[in-house]
Amino acid sequence: MKPIKRIGIIGNGAVGMLMASLFEPDYTVTLYGRVDEASTVTIERTGVTDGTSIVRLCPVATLVETEQDVFFVTTKAHQVEAATERLSGDVPVFICSNGIAHLDHARTKGFHLGVVEHGVSRDGKRIHHTGLGRIRIGSFEPVEGIRFTASPLDVVWEADIEQVVTEKLFANAIINPITALCRVENGAVAMPPCRDIATAIYKELTTLFDRHVPYTYIETIIAKTAHNRSSMLRDIEAGRQTEVDAILTPLLKRADERGITLTVIPVLQKLILGASVSC
Incomplete structure (x- = not known):
């Protein structure tokens, strides 16, 4: 694996801007987004890390x-398929989106996966880094791991x-719909009546999954992000x-394929879709 010197980040939302700003001191970073022309942007970062970075936005x-x-x-x-239509997989690509709807596309294209555990929100070109975590990356196939500074x-x-x-999906499928429908911070999920749901x-x-995810993992995520407002709530x-179509809807398909009858998740999916329409 050749040394990593240039990093492209597709998506100029909160997560993309956080990654660009923190990679920038050590790498040549290009941020790609839905913009009309290339420019240089100054990203201001506050919260658990603070600083200013200047990156290219194309x-x-x-x-x-x-x-x-x-x-x-x-x-x-x-947005993943449209965002990656110019990529063949010859250069390593890590899809860091929530849910599991993108997994088949990633596998077909030879892309890899990433899970972002940091908490971050965005206000224009200013981002608030609300919680430290990790960016966990890996591949479907046994390959040499990529290391970063x-x-x-x-x-x-x-x-x-x-x-x-799978662990991240469990957390998202539990925390996101509850907080979005109840309009509460993540910490409320640890207490009744949200905990019952x-x-x-x-x-x-x-x-729905053969892999085991202990509920203690969910409790840890809730505790670490107690004062965060979930992405689904903010949306x-x-x-x-x-x-919802990346997190909850694929679960309904999986249940159909396994011949499993669900009662709670289908209701949440419909409520989220209804709440989205009413916005």
């Missing part, structure tokens, strides 16, 4: 694969990235499309 339509050594895709799951991003290579993705979702999730408040 239209994703002008992306040239060979100009980077690695790509991170940080778009919403429903140490930074607050804490990028780590995972031998079993599918287990990591959370454990009901968890029980249904365990019937509904802002009138944006949620990631």
Whole structure:
């Protein structure tokens, strides 16, 4: 594996801007987004890390694969296919979107996976880094791990990235819909009545996956992000499309394939879709 010197980040939302700003001191970083023309942007970062970084922002339509050594895709799951249409997989690509709707596309294209555990929100070109975590990356196939310079991003290579993705899906499927519908911070999921809904979702999730995710993992995520407002809640408040079709809808398909009857998750999926329409 040749040394990583140039990093392309597709998606200029909160996560993409956080990664760009923290990679920038050690790498040549290009941020790609839905913009009309290339420019230089100054990213202000506050919170658990603070600082200012200047990076290049280019239209994703002008992306040239060979100009980077690695790509991170940080778009919403429903944007992944369009965002990666200029990528062949010859240069390593890590899809860091929530849910599991993108897994088949990633596997088909030879892309890899990433899970972002940091908490971050965005206000224009200013981002608020609300919680430290890791960026956990890995591949479907046994390949040589990619290493990055140490930074607050804490990028780590995972031998079993599918287990990591499954764990993140459990957390998202429990925390996101509850907080979005109840309009509460993540910490409320640890207390009744939200906890009762959370454990009901968890029980249904365990019937859909052969991999084991202990409920203590969910409790740890809730505690670490107690004062965060979930991405699904922020999307509904802002009138944006949620990631319900990446997080909850694939669970319904999986249940059909396994001949499993769900009761809680289908109701949550319909409520989220209804809340999104009413925004």
